[in-house]
Amino acid sequence: MKKQSVQKLALLLKGLEQRLEENSEFFKEINALYKSGTKTFTARLILREKDIIMNFNGRNEKLKIQDLSERLSNIAESYEAVTVNYDERGTFLVIDADDKNVKMRTGERQENSLKQFENETSRISDREYYIRPGEADELLKAIGIMGSNGKIKNDMIRKYNQIDHFVELIDGMLKNLAEKYGSINVIDCGCGKSYLTFVLNYYIIEVLKVPCHFIGLDYSDTVINASREIANKLGYKNMEFHVKNIDDYKADSKIHLLISLHACDTATDKAIALGIRNNISAMVVVPCCHREMLSQYNYEPFAGIIKHGILKARIADALTDGMRALLLESLGYKVSIVEYISPLETPKNLMMRIEKQNGPNKSAREEYEKLSSLLGVDLELYRQIYK
Numbered sequence: 001m002k003k004q005s006v007q008k009l010a011l012l013l014k015g016l017e018q019r020l021e022e023n024s025e026f027f028k029e030i031n032a033l034y035k036s037g038t039k040t041f042t043a044r045l046i047l048r049e050k051d052i053i054m055n056f057n058g059r060n061e062k063l064k065i066q067d068l069s070e071r072l073s074n075i076a077e078s079y080e081a082v083t084v085n086y087d088e089r090g091t092f093l094v095i096d097a098d099d100k101n102v103k104m105r106t107g108e109r110q111e112n113s114l115k116q117f118e119n120e121t122s123r124i125s126d127r128e129y130y131i132r133p134g135e136a137d138e139l140l141k142a143i144g145i146m147g148s149n150g151k152i153k154n155d156m157i158r159k160y161n162q163i164d165h166f167v168e169l170i171d172g173m174l175k176n177l178a179e180k181y182g183s184i185n186v187i188d189c190g191c192g193k194s195y196l197t198f199v200l201n202y203y204i205i206e207v208l209k210v211p212c213h214f215i216g217l218d219y220s221d222t223v224i225n226a227s228r229e230i231a232n233k234l235g236y237k238n239m240e241f242h243v244k245n246i247d248d249y250k251a252d253s254k255i256h257l258l259i260s261l262h263a264c265d266t267a268t269d270k271a272i273a274l275g276i277r278n279n280i281s282a283m284v285v286v287p288c289c290h291r292e293m294l295s296q297y298n299y300e301p302f303a304g305i306i307k308h309g310i311l312k313a314r315i316a317d318a319l320t321d322g323m324r325a326l327l328l329e330s331l332g333y334k335v336s337i338v339e340y341i342s343p344l345e346t347p348k349n350l351m352m353r354i355e356k357q358n359g360p361n362k363s364a365r366e367e368y369e370k371l372s373s374l375l376g377v378d379l380e381l382y383r384q385i386y387k
Contacts, residue, residue, distance in 0.1 A: 001076050001077060001079060001080065001081065001082070001097065001098065001099055002099045003077075005076075005097055005098065005099055005102050006073050006076055006077055006097075007073075008097070008102035009072075009073045009076055009082070009095065009097040009102050010069050010070065010073035011069075012095050012102065012104050013068060013069035013072055013073060013084070013095070014069040015104075016030075016068070016069070016084075016086050016093070016095075017065055017066060017068050017069050019086075019088075020047075020065055020068070021065055023088055024047060027047055027087075027088045028087040028088055029044060029045060029046050029047075029087050030043075030044070030045040030068075030084065030085065030086050030087070031043070031044055031045075031084075031085045031087075032044075032045070032072055032075075032082055032083070032084045032085075033082065033083045033084075033085075034075060034076065034078075034079040034081075034082045035079060035080055035081040035082065035083075036078075036079050036080050037080070041056070041057065041079070042056075043055065043056040043072070043075070044056075045063075045068070050064075050065070051063065051064065051065075052064070052065055052067075052068060054071070056075070072084065076097065080098060080099070081096075081097060081098035081099075082095075082096075082097050082098075083095070083096050083097075084097075091106070092106065093105070093106060094106075129164045130164050130167040130168055130171065130203060130207070131160075131163065131164050131167060131199055131202065131203060133146065133150070133151075133152060135206075136202055136206075137150060138234065139198060139199065139202045139234065140152070140160075142198070142230050142233055142234050143195045143198055143199070143230065144156065145159060145160050145163070162340075163195070163196060163199050165340070166196055166199070166340065167199060167200070167203050169338060169340065169351060169353070170284055170353065173257070173282050173284070173353060173355065174200075174203075174204060174208060174210075174257075175208065176282075176355075177256050177257060177281065177282060178204075178208060178210040180281075181254075181256055181281075182210075182211075183210060183211040183212060183213075183256075184204055184210060184211075184212045184213075184256050184257055185212065185213045185214075185215075185253065185254060185255050185256050185257070186200065186212060186213070186214045186215070186255070186256070186257045186258075186259065187214075187215045187216075187217065187251065187255050187257075187258050187259075187274075187280070188214065188215070188216045188217065188258075188259050188260070189217055189246045189258060189259070189260040189263065189267075189270075189271035189274060190217070190218055190246070190260055190261070190262075190263045190267060190271065191216035191217060191218050191223070191224075191227060191241065192218060192220075192223050192227075192261075193223050193226050193227055193230070194216050194223075194227040194230070194231075194239075194241070196259070196261060197214055197216055197227075197239070197259070198230060198231070198234065198236065198239075200212075200214075200259075201214055201236055201238065201239060205238075211238075212238060213238050213239075214236075214238060214239040214240070215239075215240055215241075215242070215251075215255075216239065216240070216241040216242070217241075217242055217244045217246055217249060218241075218243065218244075219243060219244070219245055220243070221243055224241045224242065224243050227239075227241045228241050246267075246270055246271060246274050247270055249274055249278075250277070250278065251278045255275075255278055255280045256280065256281050256282065257280065257281070257282045257283070257284070258271065258272075258274065258275040258280045258282070258283040258284070258285075259283070259284045259285070260272070260283070260284075260285045260286070261285070261286045262286055262287075262288040263285070263287070263288060264288050264289040265288075265289045265290065265291045265292055266292050266380040268285055268287040268288070268324075269292075269324070269379065269380040269381035269384060270380070270384065271283075271285060272285060272324065272328070272354070272381055272384075273381060273384035273385065275354075276331060276384075276385060279356075280356075281355065281356050282353075282354060282355045282356070283333075283352075283353075283354040283355075284351065284352070284353055284354070285351070285352045285354070286340055286349075286350065286351050286352075287320070287321055287324075287350065287352070290313075290316055290317045290320045290321075292320070292379060292380060293316040293317075293319055293320040293323075293377055293379065294312065294313055294316040296375075296376060296377040296378065297316060297319065297375040297376060297377045298375065298376055299374070299375055302315070319371075319375070319377075320379070321337060321350060321352065323368055323371060323372070323377075323379060324352070324379070324381055325337065325352065326364050326365075326367055326368040326371070327364075327365070327368055327379075327381050327382060327385060328354055329361050329364040330360065330361050330362070330364040330365035330368060331356075331360060331361075331385070332356060332357060332358040332359050332360055332361060333354050333355060333356050333357065334354070334355045334356075334357045334358075335352060335353070335354050336352075336353045337350055337351070337352050337353075338350070338351050338353065339351070368382070
């Protein structure tokens, strides 16, 4: 590109720098597609804490936010044109630049361009991931994320990103447990085929370098046998799997972390109750299918709203998880609720991160009981804890 166009591009990118600094909480990513003839070369930039990680031509580079404009415009000097897609929650900005025009517009995500980038990720072996291709190939192949050719399967890229984001969301919790106990014992309630359990096993031992032990529980013989086969294939001898109902499970040794993903309706409450009974220090649950509250609650001031079934269901979901959080806080747990995956993929996308920190909190219990009376509900978790 000509020098004049590159200078105009740098000026617009400087504006994106400032926006990123101001809106870092909402920032998702930047994709820059450089064009030369019929070929396109993609750079992807993500935010890791306060630094930008740029992957371009299969290599990672760490940048400061204030270096973003200069670096991307310098690369543009070697190409005929570039399209920069800036993505944050609620906003999508596009800069198109070539020797004739340099302009910014508000646009929609360019699916073809991003699909090209997704395909390209299947060939990258040194991405800035927590579970990295090239290092975790044996694991990724065993759970079906990677093909025998050593590339992430195109139809599994989204699943791979979900798995890695799961590790990212609980990385701090894992490090806190490791520092406090020196090792981490994990129980997975309703483990299914245990894909995330295998990922955590790998990450704790091979990345964090911390000893760990895993127990997987499920009522299905089929999925337990499948989990055992994968564990044997990987040589993960620190894992055990049992066909067992979690209702009356009592741990034989100290458990530090409980996970329960997409447990249906009150199964999430039973998993949390297991954690409480066994004095487990931390829990990570992703609730699903909130039916119990939906069949019980009523609130006259909301009558004009909850007459619409879908709105009543969504309010019930939020109320259920909010009241679960109050009950946990009443027992001295700190609770944070975050988005795990995009709501475009599933509306059941909230993760509850639960850590024991304090003694009983009487006011939280009183607040729960006040809400329970107001709404006319009696939740399974309350019955499990207090009755």
